[in-house]
Amino acid sequence: MLDADTARQLLATMWTIRAFEERLTELVASKQFAGLVHVAIGQEATATGVCSVLRADDYVYASHRPDGHFIARGADLARMMAELAGRASGYCRGKGGSMHLVAVERGLLGATGIVGGNIPLALGTALACQERGAGQVVVVFFGDGAANAGYFHESLNLASLWRLPVVLVCENNGYAEFTPLSAHTLVERLATHAERFQIPTATIDGNDVLAVRDAAAEAVSRARTGGGPTFLECLTYRLSGHYVGDPQRYRQAAELAEWRERDPIARFQRYLEATGLAASVDAAALEQAARARVEAAVRFALESPWPEPEEVATQVWAAPREEGA
Amino acid sequence: MSHASGQVTYVVAINQALREEMARDPAVYILGEDVAVGGPFGATAGLAEAFGERRVRNTPISEGTVMGLAVGAALVGLRPVVEIMFIDFITLAMDQLVNHAAKLHYLSGGQLRVPLVVRAQCGATGGWGAHHSQSLEAWFLHVPGLKIAMPATPADARGLLKAAIRDDNPVLFIEHRALYWMLGELPDGDGVVPLGRAAVLREGQAATIVATARLVHEALAAARELDAAGISVEVIDPRSLAPLDLETIVASVRKTGRVVVAHEAVLTGGIGAELAAQIQQAAFDYLDAPILRVGAPDAPVPASPRLEEAFVPGRRQLVAAVKSLLGQA
Numbered sequence: 001m002l003d004a005d006t007a008r009q010l011l012a013t014m015w016t017i018r019a020f021e022e023r024l025t026e027l028v029a030s031k032q033f034a035g036l037v038h039v040a041i042g043q044e045a046t047a048t049g050v051c052s053v054l055r056a057d058d059y060v061y062a063s064h065r066p067d068g069h070f071i072a073r074g075a076d077l078a079r080m081m082a083e084l085a086g087r088a089s090g091y092c093r094g095k096g097g098s099m100h101l102v103a104v105e106r107g108l109l110g111a112t113g114i115v116g117g118n119i120p121l122a123l124g125t126a127l128a129c130q131e132r133g134a135g136q137v138v139v140v141f142f143g144d145g146a147a148n149a150g151y152f153h154e155s156l157n158l159a160s161l162w163r164l165p166v167v168l169v170c171e172n173n174g175y176a177e178f179t180p181l182s183a184h185t186l187v188e189r190l191a192t193h194a195e196r197f198q199i200p201t202a203t204i205d206g207n208d209v210l211a212v213r214d215a216a217a218e219a220v221s222r223a224r225t226g227g228g229p230t231f232l233e234c235l236t237y238r239l240s241g242h243y244v245g246d247p248q249r250y251r252q253a254a255e256l257a258e259w260r261e262r263d264p265i266a267r268f269q270r271y272l273e274a275t276g277l278a279a280s281v282d283a284a285a286l287e288q289a290a291r292a293r294v295e296a297a298v299r300f301a302l303e304s305p306w307p308e309p310e311e312v313a314t315q316v317w318a319a320p321r322e323e324g325a
Numbered sequence: 326m327s328h329a330s331g332q333v334t335y336v337v338a339i340n341q342a343l344r345e346e347m348a349r350d351p352a353v354y355i356l357g358e359d360v361a362v363g364g365p366f367g368a369t370a371g372l373a374e375a376f377g378e379r380r381v382r383n384t385p386i387s388e389g390t391v392m393g394l395a396v397g398a399a400l401v402g403l404r405p406v407v408e409i410m411f412i413d414f415i416t417l418a419m420d421q422l423v424n425h426a427a428k429l430h431y432l433s434g435g436q437l438r439v440p441l442v443v444r445a446q447c448g449a450t451g452g453w454g455a456h457h458s459q460s461l462e463a464w465f466l467h468v469p470g471l472k473i474a475m476p477a478t479p480a481d482a483r484g485l486l487k488a489a490i491r492d493d494n495p496v497l498f499i500e501h502r503a504l505y506w507m508l509g510e511l512p513d514g515d516g517v518v519p520l521g522r523a524a525v526l527r528e529g530q531a532a533t534i535v536a537t538a539r540l541v542h543e544a545l546a547a548a549r550e551l552d553a554a555g556i557s558v559e560v561i562d563p564r565s566l567a568p569l570d571l572e573t574i575v576a577s578v579r580k581t582g583r584v585v586v587a588h589e590a591v592l593t594g595g596i597g598a599e600l601a602a603q604i605q606q607a608a609f610d611y612l613d614a615p616i617l618r619v620g621a622p623d624a625p626v627p628a629s630p631r632l633e634e635a636f637v638p639g640r641r642q643l644v645a646a647v648k649s650l651l652g653q654a
Contacts, residue, residue: 059401090434091433091434091436092432092433092434092436093434093435094434095431095432095433095434096432096433096434100428100432100433102429102432102433102434102436102437103436104433104436104437109397109400109401109437110429110432110433110437112424112425113424114420114424114425117393117420117421117424117425118393118397118425119390119393120389120390120391120392120393120394120396120397120421121393121394121396121397121400121425122397123390123393123394123397124393124394124395124396124397124398124399124400124403124405125397125398125400125401126397127394127397127398127403128397128398128401128402128403129401131354131379131403132402150389150390151389151390151393154385154387154389154390155390157385157387158384158385158387158390158391158394161385313469315430315431315434315435316430316431316469316470317430317470317472317494318430318435318438318439318493318494319493320492320493321493
């Protein structure tokens with residue numbers, strides 16, 4: 001049974017992601033921030049549900065829509081926002097930007113600009129965890145578009161073969177960039193790809209944060225106890241465009257309206273009301289607090305210094321570590 | 326497999342480097358097709374027996390994913406050595422090597438390190454054809470963040486591989502198939518050869534040949550032949566292309582005033598072009614003749630032994646190049 005603290009945490013995380021990405025969209029659209037930025041408004045429940053069951057020493061790889069994955073994992077909003085603003089105080093000193101966010105302090109080893117490109121990396125981190133034997137788990141998020149990439153299929157095979165402690169989270173939002181899934185594949189349920197490789201799967205309502213959380217808990221526990229990989233197919237929808245500025249000519253208003261009804265945040269709030277938990281979870285206050293935190297992050301970012309031009313060719317190669325370091 | 330004379334083959338030297346580094350550091354893992362059974366040339370022979378099949382791990386034929394997997398393992402403490410059986414197959418892993426391995430330290434603002442070695446074998450020998458013979462080092466020289474080593478002798482093979490494994494950056498370690506059975510002495514001790522230090526293999530006054538891998542031996546043969554004709558040639562092996570020891574090369578060019586850059590890769594866009602540009606910029610006033618390049622013709626590697634022979638550059642082309650620099654063509 002869901003307790004009030006957990007409910008509050010889940011809702012606060014979803015509101016923080018929503019507030020962050022809405023504000024980010026404004027900043028990019030108004031050209032206050034540069035960059036090719038992909039947001040995932042409407043998909044907050046997948047990142048929130050999955051990350052809510054992880055341990056501090058687990059690892060997460062994000063997709064090219066990384067904000068939710070980072071926020072749900074507890075990354076610092078100010079350092080994220082500063083990175084998106086291209087400032088020296090950003091997580092990556094302004095060198096990475098949206099699609100290359102990394103926050104090692106939170107086990108966030110990276111987003112990627114190559115669709116599906118970090119699924120193999122997640123397997124490698126999982127191999128290192130398996131060899132370490134401390135029960136750590138690796139999660140990698142990717143979209144339905146990645147399911148047609150070669151890496152995806154090679155990785156399913158290897159994850160299964162070596163029983164790697166990895167949870168493969170497919171955020172199936174129905175579109176690969178501008179094109180609906182049905183135009184890319186005849187496979188209706190992407191989880192069937194994983195089944196062929198004898199990987200346990202679950203296809204779940206990705207806009208139901210509790211369903212995601214339950215499925216993720218089972219998957220993570222399987223990985224932690226030596227049971228190998230799990231494939232989670234989270235059915236969701238991005239209410240935003242493919243990228244900030246996407247004119248979105250490829251979809252119908254009716255479809256969008258239908259999915260707005262299933263907005264994961266509104267839906268969770270309705271659930272809290274229906275179960276009486278709303279009495280001890282003040283949704284309006286959580287939303288307000290999230291927006292305030294995001295504003296503080298934006299201020300920090302905009303007040304942060306730019307990187308020095310001399311930094312352009314630094315950190316190309318890693319310097320040797322000090323002996324004994 | 327070591328010889329009574331104390332000499333070992335190039336491939337045994339590689340095997341020895343792997344064995345020594347695996348014994349020295351439990352984080353060193355080997356990943357690749359058939360590595361647990363020694364690989365097609367015996368580079369990993371006996372290692373699975375010594376260190377177990379968890380650390381000497383056979384992989385499916387999934388180069389892209391295996392490369393990415395090695396990167397992901399390197400990020401959290403392992404020091405993987407990936408074997409790409411033929412460098413031609415590295416095309417399948419380009420994204421992981423170029424977009425991930427090479428860039429993650431930079432893109433993360435220094436948060437991540439990628440201590441990864443990619444062993445790959447190049448060279449046109451035996452009529453093995455266009456997918457098992459290419460020399461592709463120039464592609465990777467164009468990728469900031471990668472280091473590239475190309476040993477020409479058993480001692481350098483062992484020493485550079487050990488340096489590569491201890492390096493915190495992705496290092497592409499390119500072996501030449503024609504050299505695998507070449508014999509040479511190994512130094513006592515750990516014999517580490519630092520990346521970024523060229524070797525002057527022969528001193529001379531009339532011209533400098535800068536050559537890599539198999540062409541190093543062709544250059545030495547050409548130098549001996551030219552010596553008999555009264556032309557003394559200096560031979561330099563850069564040993565690693567990134568970082569590049571330009572200083573040693575330029576010091577030689579300042580002395581000889583003439584230089585030939587030689588590689589087995591096709592000429593256009595090869596490392597010879599980059600070396601020529603860097604040499605002329607650093608030593609233009611010392612040059613008595615244009616810098617010449619020797620490389621393969623701009624064609625895929627053909628299978629027929631007669632065509633392969635016509636493809637692979639060697640002593641003959643080097644002798645002709647040096648003579649033409651001296652106006653003796």
